[in-house]
Amino acid sequence: MKARHMMAALVASAIALTACGAPSVPGQVAPSASISSPAVKSGSLTILTKFAAPEYAPYFEAVVKSYMAENPEVTIDLQQVGDQPYKDKIRVLSASKQLPDIYFSWAGDFANKFVRAGLAADLSAEIAPSTSWGSTFAPAALEAFTTGGKQYGVPINLDAKYLVYSKAALAKAGITAPAATLEDLLADCGKLKSAGYTPIAFGNQYGWPAIHYMTQLNAFNVPADTLAKDYNPASGEFTDPGYIKALEQFKQLLTACFNNGANGMSHEVAQANLTSGKAAMQYVELVEFGNFTAEKAPQAFADDWSFFRLPMATGSAGSPNALTGAPDGFMVNAGSENASVAVDFLKYMTNQTNAEKITKDIGWLSPVKGSATEANAFPQLIEALADVSKAESFAIWLDTVAHADVASAYLSGVEGIVSGSKTPEDVMASVKQAAAKAKKSVS
Numbered sequence: 001m002k003a004r005h006m007m008a009a010l011v012a013s014a015i016a017l018t019a020c021g022a023p024s025v026p027g028q029v030a031p032s033a034s035i036s037s038p039a040v041k042s043g044s045l046t047i048l049t050k051f052a053a054p055e056y057a058p059y060f061e062a063v064v065k066s067y068m069a070e071n072p073e074v075t076i077d078l079q080q081v082g083d084q085p086y087k088d089k090i091r092v093l094s095a096s097k098q099l100p101d102i103y104f105s106w107a108g109d110f111a112n113k114f115v116r117a118g119l120a121a122d123l124s125a126e127i128a129p130s131t132s133w134g135s136t137f138a139p140a141a142l143e144a145f146t147t148g149g150k151q152y153g154v155p156i157n158l159d160a161k162y163l164v165y166s167k168a169a170l171a172k173a174g175i176t177a178p179a180a181t182l183e184d185l186l187a188d189c190g191k192l193k194s195a196g197y198t199p200i201a202f203g204n205q206y207g208w209p210a211i212h213y214m215t216q217l218n219a220f221n222v223p224a225d226t227l228a229k230d231y232n233p234a235s236g237e238f239t240d241p242g243y244i245k246a247l248e249q250f251k252q253l254l255t256a257c258f259n260n261g262a263n264g265m266s267h268e269v270a271q272a273n274l275t276s277g278k279a280a281m282q283y284v285e286l287v288e289f290g291n292f293t294a295e296k297a298p299q300a301f302a303d304d305w306s307f308f309r310l311p312m313a314t315g316s317a318g319s320p321n322a323l324t325g326a327p328d329g330f331m332v333n334a335g336s337e338n339a340s341v342a343v344d345f346l347k348y349m350t351n352q353t354n355a356e357k358i359t360k361d362i363g364w365l366s367p368v369k370g371s372a373t374e375a376n377a378f379p380q381l382i383e384a385l386a387d388v389s390k391a392e393s394f395a396i397w398l399d400t401v402a403h404a405d406v407a408s409a410y411l412s413g414v415e416g417i418v419s420g421s422k423t424p425e426d427v428m429a430s431v432k433q434a435a436a437k438a439k440k441s442v443s
Contacts, residue, residue: 050104138388160323170188231406245313
């Protein structure tokens with residue numbers, strides 16, 4: 001998790017190579033072959049993932065093995081590397097235009113760099129929401145890999161942010177229901193302090209936990225069209241007053257709800273304060289929900305927790321139904337000679353059986369509707385999948401959706417808010433400078 005959210009600062013040049021001078025939203029880039037599933041499946045595929053870790057790799061190996069068993073005329077070379085080695089390898093392959101047929105991508109500007117460079121096939125004809133395949137996915141998951149109205153990626157998992165809370169802590173503080181507005185949440189934090197709790201455990205040692213708050217608060221306070229324009233490096237300006245409001249709201253949370261010394265505390269230590277009963281809530285990712293089950297958390301907590309979305313302040317100008325998070329996904333090489341087989345494999349990997357398997361084997365939620373069941377998931381995961389399916393869009397992690405320079409300015413700026421060394425105005429001045437620099441890099 002830490003590695004993923006430190007990614008933005010590391011990938012500024014990862015695929016800038018061919019993207020320089022390209023339009024921010026290109027025209028159709030057709031693969032060298034049709035993407036419709038072929039009547040006869042044959043040929044070879046290369047697939048590159050970043051899931052070499054032993055808890056993830058076996059799932060992808062099993063799906064590849066199963067597909068080849070069902071399609072004996074197809075051979076697949078599956079290459080799995082770690083997070084940082086993947087970034088290094090994809091940079092080299094992109095520069096030489098030797099991308100594999102199928103390759104991993106984060107949502108946001110990381111994916112859009114492939115699109116701008118003409119390296120990603122337009123998959124809209126097969127996986128747009130109106131198609132039979134596309135209709136099986138949560139709409140927000142597909143939207144995360146949409147650029148210029150076209151679908152360039154296939155989501156393979158779901159991740160989103162929620163405030164996980166101890167039911168016992170809220171009951172002790174006299175709170176009968178999770179907060180519906182930011183104002184309610186701030187008031188509840190006062191009640192929780194009076195009851196002896198840290199209201200919201202917060203460890204910001206590596207910077208990304210604060211960035212996740214800013215991702216959601218920006219989406220709440222800035223109109224969606226403006227946000228999309230500013231997160232696009234070709235047009236970003238960050239002049240909307242909602243950005244200052246978002247930072248001011250973060251400061252309110254910092255004062256009313258968070259523990260002291262957050263920049264020196266890890267997210268994991270903060271989480272231990274929640275599960276041990278010292279804190280009442282923590283803002284966490286879906287992929288962390290397994291940490292709250294009896295296998296990993298004290299029984300008293302495992303038996304008595306739930307979650308809700310970070311609430312929006314009354315009268316905010318942004319999107320009330322945007323949910324911070326994003327899927328990971330795969331893209332198809334625009335120059336692949338076996339694009340149709342590549343797409344057929346991705347259809348296979350995201351069918352109902354394999355979608356249920358990814359939850360059972362890895363503990364990830366799949367973006368495929370109905371894939372979390374009582375047989376492969378615990379109740380909170382099933383409830384979360386239903387909630388994610390209702391989201392009209394993802395507010396994609398700020399440190400991957402924005403240009404790396406902008407993300408870096410936000411990272412250091414919000415750390416300054418936490419330490420008390422910077423004001424919201426200071427942060428946005430740095431962000432505007434970074435946006436201007438990013439604009440020059442893609443012009």
